[in-house]
Every structure is written in C-alpha cells, then in structure tokens.
Amino acid sequence: TKSGGNAFHGDVFEFVRNRAFTTRNFFASEPDTLRRHQFGGTLGGAIVKNKLFFFTGYQQTIQKSDASKGVSFIPTPDMLRGDFTTITSPRCNGGRQVILPAPFVNNQVSPSLFSPAALKMTSYYGSTTDPCGQVGFTTNNSFDEQAGVAKVDWQVNTNHTAFLRYLVAHSSAPSSYTGSPLSILDAAPDNLVNSITLGETWVANASTVNTFRANFNRAAVNKTQVQVMTGRDLGINMTPPAVPNNIFITVSGALYSVGIQSFSASVPTQSWQLTDDVSLIRGSHQIQFGGNWIRPVQNALYVGTNGGNFSFSGQRTAIAAQGGQPAQPGLPMADFLLGLPASFSQSNGSVDAQRIHYVGFYVQDSFRVNSRLRLNVGIRWEPYLSAQFKNGRVTHFDRAKFDANIHSAIFPNAPAGVLYPGDDGFKTNNRAHNVRLNNFSPRIGLVWDPRGDGRMTVRASWGILPEMPHLLFYNGFGGVQPWGGGITVPAPIGGFDDPWRGHPGGNPYPLNLTSNYVFPINGGYMTVPLNLRPTYLQQWNLSIQRQLGANWLASVTYMGNNTTHMWAARQLNPSVFIPGTCGAGPCSTLGNAPARRTLTLANPTQGALINSLTELDDGATASYNGLLTSLQHRFANNFTVLANYTWSHCISDPVTTLLGGSYTKPDDRRFDRGNCGGIDIRHLVNISAAIESPRFNGRALRAIATG
16 A cells, blocks of 8 residues: 655565574473574655656565474384284283284284285385384475565546556465375465556545546465375276376374375466445535445366275274174274275365356445434445356255155256256256345444533444355355265275275266266265345444543443354254164164165155255354443553453354354254354453653663653
C-alpha cells in the first residue's frame, strides 16, 4: 500500500540469526542450530514530479538448520536368515513374548517362504547391528522465501488518481530425503503467487466519490517428491500409475516406503475480481452502495496412493483365542517378510476442477435522526451460486431411488440411488446442489447520547454475515467412484507380490471409464442436499460508555453471535449394531461390519457396492456470548491505566472444513455438541499501565530516572 513521492527514498535491512548469537535454551543441552538470514530493501520516488510515482520493495528469507534425527526398525540379519527368536523376545516387545504360528516353528521359518518383493524392499535400507532392528535416519530442514512489490501511482488531476500494483511471492524447500526412504516424510513445496491490481479513485464533487478496483491473482501451489521406490522396482505384479509415484507401504511400528505426507500434488488457482464503491453525501445522509464480482478457478491434482498402498499390521501372524487361551498378537515384520499384507488398495488419484461466480451488491445509509441519535442501516445481496465442476466429477445420492432400485443413466452399473450430472433428479449444471438466489443480509446500528452532554454513549448493532466455502471444500468428490477408482482388497490372496490375483475381474487398472464401467464393492461416495442452505452468522452487540470525572472512562459491552446452517459431515451408511448371538458367535463383530451397514441390510446386492457414504449436513449451529467490561484512565497526572475483563462462553456442534468424515453418532449430531475447542476462554483479564517519572533537578538523577 506504500507509495513513492517527489523525493527519492529507500532503505535496506538485514537480520541474521545463528548459533554465534543464540544462547542455549534452559532445558536444552546445546544451542539450537537454526540459521536464519533475512534481508531486503525498498526504493521509491518520482517518475514525473507531482504526476507519476513509483515504489518497489524486495525481501528474501533463507533458513537452514542441522538435519533432524529419527529412528525406525528394519529386519535384522537374523530375521533375514529366518530366525525370529530375538525379535519376538520380551527384549524387543516391551516385556512381552511373541509366539508366531505356522509356518513358524519355535519362531523360526525357512527364508524360501519370504516374499521377493519384501526382500527387494529391505535392500533399500541397508543393515542394522541392533538386535531389535533399530536404525537411525536424518531429514533435511531448510526453506527459501522471496517476496517483492512494485507500484506506480498516477495523479491524473486533483480529483482523479490511479495506481497499478504488482505483488509476487515464492517459497520453496528441498525434499527431506537424505538417502534412506525413511527420510521421505514430506513433499517438497514449491509455491509461486502473483497478484496485480488496478485501482482508480474519482472525486466527482465535494459529496460524491467513486472507487474502482480490478484484480487478478494466480497461485501455483506445487509439491514434488523424490521417486525412490515403485511397485515395478519391487517386482510387484501391478499396473504403474498414469502419474509416476512412489508406492506406499507401511509396516506397523517399523519401516515404511515413504511418509503419508510425501506425495506430490499440484493446485493451481486463479481469480479475477472487479469492485466498485460509491459514496454520496446528501444532506444529513451518507449513502454508500456498490458491488463486486469474483471468479475463482481451481484445477487440483492429487496423486495420493495411486502407486499402490500396502499395510502390514501383524494380523496375518496373529493367533486367535481358542481353548480358553487368549488371542496372541502377531508381528508386523513377520507379515511383511512373508508377503502377507492386511490390506491392499490402489486409486486413480484425484482431479478437482472447480469454478464459481461470486456476486455481491450492497447499499447502506448513515444518517442523524436528531442531535442525540445516529442510525446506520444497510442490506447486502449475495446469491449463493455454488461451485461448478468443470469435468462433471460430482455425485448425488437419493435414498428413495436406492429403495426403488433405480440406477443412473450415465453409469448404469453404479449402485442404485447414486446419480451423476445429467441424471433425472440431478440436473444442477455440474454443481453439487442447486443455486440459492434468495440470500439477503440486513444490518443496523445506532449511536445514542441519552443526555446530550457527550459524557455517555449507548451503541448497539445487529447484522447477518453470510459465509462462502473455499474451493477445496468439495475436493473429496475427485476421489469417489468411478473416476477416483479407489479399490481396497482385504488380505489379498496373491499377497505382496501379486495383489490382484483372485480379485473379481483381475487387475482393473488402467480404469476404462466408459458408461459400462463395472463398479467395485465397498466404494466410497459423497452427497450434498440438493437444496443446501448456506451458512450465515447473526452478530449483535450492546455497549454503554460513561465518562467519570475528567479523565476516567468506563464501559460495559455485551457481544453475541449465532451461526446457523453450519456445515458438518455425517455418515449415511454406518454399521448397525445387532445385539445377541448369531450361530456360534456374536451378531456384531469387526469382521461382519460391512454386512451390517445400513444400505446392505436394506438391499444386500446394491448395498454391498457402497462402503462410506458421506452427506453434508447443514443443520449444525454455534453460539458465542461475552461480557466485556473496561476501565480507562487517559494520560493525565503522569499516569495512564487500561484494564478490561471478558467473561464469555462459546458452544458449537461439530463442523467440517472439508467434505468428509462424520460426527460420532450419525443419527445424533448433538452428541458431539460442546464447548468450542481451543477458543472457549471463559475468563480473560488484561491490565496495562504507564507512569511518567518526575523531572529531577540533579543532572545525574535526571539522566537515570527522568523519562
């Protein structure tokens, strides 16, 4: 916002932090290794005196620190020879002895039974001399950030000014990779943001001012990764993903192929914005009106686990309870070397291309009713137009159509009740729900001097503030069937080396997304009510201020707000608990949870195709009420004091910032209602004071103690 003038002015600065200037934290054994170098400068002046001016600025931050250290566990040389006696001993299991079932005999097994893929993966980690397999690793920690601004101001004439401003910012960090797959914990960010704004202010006359702004923003948010290990590298019989990616393998409590936050992504966004505001003074009225239009566009690509996802948890070498003997947990690294994953899944990645038009218009009037009372009234219209999915990758679920076994005309093999854009009952022009034009936000405020002497003021206001979701809110639609293509195979018959063997239809990748696409069982879906109600906040306050004596001011303020139609997420297809015994065991177990899901119980054939079905719930609410009291003594008699006390309470239903998940009890939102997490501070006291020391006569005392 800073501008140049007729004279040239500038500055430079530099800030350095490193161990040479840093003392040791009291609880640390040595000073931290943070090295931070921040530098930059500004320059401004005239291009044409009294007419055209410029201003520029630049700042860069370079931060580094010594590599962070971590530990994990890998197979030991004894394990690779088939001897698991040490790794199953109490020494390596928190005092618990692990007994492994067949094919193990006395916790030993022939290495010929080991998975070739597991042995190949083990070769990426080197060896360990620790009897329990512990190894250490390090990760890189550094980043670089640059930011710059350039602005030109044009004084067209005394009543007309314009400016052009360009902002740019870039930040990046190298991969955390230091040679071991264990060090690949995070993707390497590389983000570039550009913004350009054109502004104009025109004073038509002493009572009319018009302000115009045009803006364009573009953000290229990218995350890159080091490709170290793929399914093809390990010899696994699976189709390589269309976008190259590391395979994701986790062995509980031990090694992994890469970290869950390490996958690459690209989220380019851009937006255009036009704003115009007019201010008029007509008699005792100050009237303002205007409007703005914003056009955000997002094209996001998340590769996720499109390279394959294997989980080894120890369940394949666990021993079930029998003969009065308790169950015995297995050993995840034994499952891993034998090539017995608890589950395997693969996805098609996620593409999220959304566009939205935001339009808002307002008018307000501030006017004096009489010498003691001033009112401010206004109204804003913001039609909720909702985001459009460029490629139509959005779904809707209709329970009535599910019960009637009605299928989509776009994808006839989709589960009953699941609709796609263009289907009967889901013609929303590639939106998740219908638009809502009737979205008005009135507001009113007043200032009242009860006695007319200027020593007491009463202020009150109330207004409705609408809320708009960010474009990433609906990005979960990019991962649902069929385009997300996520398919999970529990305990695959073909094991680690051939996970699609035995799967109905074999390996489905690459996906053939025609109208005849065969939908897998246990697919994930999302839905939004067609007549979704947007969130809005009602906010109000009442304050009384009273001057006491010549220098004291006391005030009491009540503040409150209530959020209506707050968005939460709930599960429409939860597993239903069935009490009692069915046959030889309980009716409800973890193993039969899919068969107990709501839709499967209603229609076993179609319900089996749906696992998770998340619905956006627009019925949540939240409220805040607070009482603020303050006492202030303005600077007089060599001191000033400001003291305030706030007593408040915030209560909220569950809320979601991304469509997905569910509150605890899908049929009872209020079960999770409670105090607002992290912000419900009931009592808050602040007291500040300043005292000016007297002016002493003595030169030495005056230099030391006089302010």
